[in-house]
Amino acid sequence: MNVPANDIMRSPWLWDKEPFQIADNMYYVGNKDVSCHLFDTGEGLLLLDASYPQASYQLLESVRALGFDPHDIKWILHSHGHIDHFGCTRMLTEKFGCKTYFPELDLPLLDEKRELNWHEEFGIPYEPPYDLYFKPDVLMKPGDVLTFGNTTVECYAAGGHTPGTMCLRFLLPGGLVAAMHGGVGVNTLSSAYSKKRGIGRVWRDTFIRDVNNLVGLKVDIVLGNHPDQSGTFKKQAGMTADCNPFIDPAEWDRLMTTLQKRWQRLEEEDPIQG
Numbered sequence: 001m002n003v004p005a006n007d008i009m010r011s012p013w014l015w016d017k018e019p020f021q022i023a024d025n026m027y028y029v030g031n032k033d034v035s036c037h038l039f040d041t042g043e044g045l046l047l048l049d050a051s052y053p054q055a056s057y058q059l060l061e062s063v064r065a066l067g068f069d070p071h072d073i074k075w076i077l078h079s080h081g082h083i084d085h086f087g088c089t090r091m092l093t094e095k096f097g098c099k100t101y102f103p104e105l106d107l108p109l110l111d112e113k114r115e116l117n118w119h120e121e122f123g124i125p126y127e128p129p130y131d132l133y134f135k136p137d138v139l140m141k142p143g144d145v146l147t148f149g150n151t152t153v154e155c156y157a158a159g160g161h162t163p164g165t166m167c168l169r170f171l172l173p174g175g176l177v178a179a180m181h182g183g184v185g186v187n188t189l190s191s192a193y194s195k196k197r198g199i200g201r202v203w204r205d206t207f208i209r210d211v212n213n214l215v216g217l218k219v220d221i222v223l224g225n226h227p228d229q230s231g232t233f234k235k236q237a238g239m240t241a242d243c244n245p246f247i248d249p250a251e252w253d254r255l256m257t258t259l260q261k262r263w264q265r266l267e268e269e270d271p272i273q274g
Contacts, residue, residue, distance in 0.1 A: 019062035020236055022246050023221060024174040025151065028232065029062035031055050034084050035225050035232065037180075038063060039170065041149025044074030047098070048168065048180070049225055053087035053132055075099050075148055077140075079182030079225050080165040081106030081116075083132065090134045101146070102136035103182075105164030110134070116162065116197065140166060156214060158182050160189060160207025167214055178221040179252065181214065184229055186262055191272045201272050208263045211256055219252035230255075 019029045022037075030036035030051060036059055039046040045068060051059055063070045076098050078086050092098050102110070109116050110133050140146075142157040156167035161183025169179040187193065189204045224230030235245040 017058075017062075017233075019066050021066070023178075023244055024172040024176055026170070026172060026178060026221075027066055028227075028236070029059060029066070030227065031058050032233075033226065035223065035227050036062075037223060038066070038068070038073075039148070039151050039172075040068070041151045042173075043149030045072045046148045046151060047073050047076045047092070048223075049079055049085040050076055050088040050092060052084050053091070056088045056091055059088055071096050073098050075101065077101045077146075077153065077168060078103065078106075078136075079168060079180055080162045081109035082162065082183075085225060086110075086134075087132060090132050093134060099138070100134060100136045101138045101140050103162075103164030103166050104139035104141050105159065106162050107136070107139060107164075109162065110136075142166070156217070157210045158214065159210050160203050161185055162188065163203065163206070167210075167217075169217065169219065176220045176247065177218055178223055179217065179219040180223040180225055181211075181255065181259070182225055184224070184255070184259055185226075186266055189263075189266055191270050194272050204263070204266070204272060208260065211259045211263070215253060215256045217252055218249070220249050221246045222248070222251045222255055 017030070017032045019027060021027050025040040027038040028035065029038045034051045034055070035049060036051050037048040039048070060070050063073070073092060073096050076089055076092060078089070078101065080103060089100060093100060140155050142155055144155040146153040146155070150173035152171040154169040154171070156169065158165045158167035158181050165183035167179060167181050169177060171177055186207070189207055194200060194203065222230045224232055227233055238245040
């Protein structure tokens with residue numbers, strides 16, 4: 001998506017989306033381009049990913065539109081260290097005192113390797129006029145189990161899109177299980193990206209290893225960290241009192257199969273040497 005930097009604040013793709021309940025205590029509060037999910041844990045609100053900094057008003061208004069108070073956002077989880085998923089975090093922590101959880105292996109993307117946290121190949125040059133960076137309160141690792149009120153979160157490795165990308169699996173209070181693979185995009189696995197950043201094959205090999213390990217995970221609801229990854233709005237349009245298209249226990253393994261095929265296509269069409 002090629003949006004001039006000086007027009008990004010006015011871009012309708014950031015704003016034109018109403019929030020809605022997905023299932024149980026889980027809600028969509030993101031925009032048309034980047035997903036943010038909200039969980040009402042009974043002891044405070046848990047936010048999964050924090051979008052672009054330019055979407056801060058949209059995010060807060062979405063929380064309010066659902067009848068929640070943004071002051072009740074107690075925790076922010078980050079699926080990975082790209083700025084379109086942590087852009088609002090510093091503002092939220094300073095305004096509401098949220099506790100932040102961030103993948104341990106992506107910590108350098110907030111510090112000495114900040115050049116890895118923005119998708120410059122999207123054609124959106126980003127030159128923040130203010131400091132968006134923050135020090136996470138908790139560094140997440142594969143195998144961690146986190147409890148937030150009535151909601152438990154299991155952490156799995158899902159690297160490749162970034163070194164520390166995580167799969168986060170949510171055990172919801174009503175018995176449903178939701179999960180997000182934090183980085184299904186293969187744009188950072190290209191040979192050109194690898195060469196420019198001096199990565200070699202490490203990220204690409206990590207991606208397929210972790211995808212293979214995630215096959216067979218029990219998941220009732222697949223969450224995309226971008227709405228087009230999991231057909232979020234198409235599913236929303238199909239929701240009725242008797243049917244919730246978000247609940248599809250077979251979708252997770254279909255997604256893993258898609259990612260395996262996507263990786264194989266990269267290997268055939270865009271090999272990385274060495």
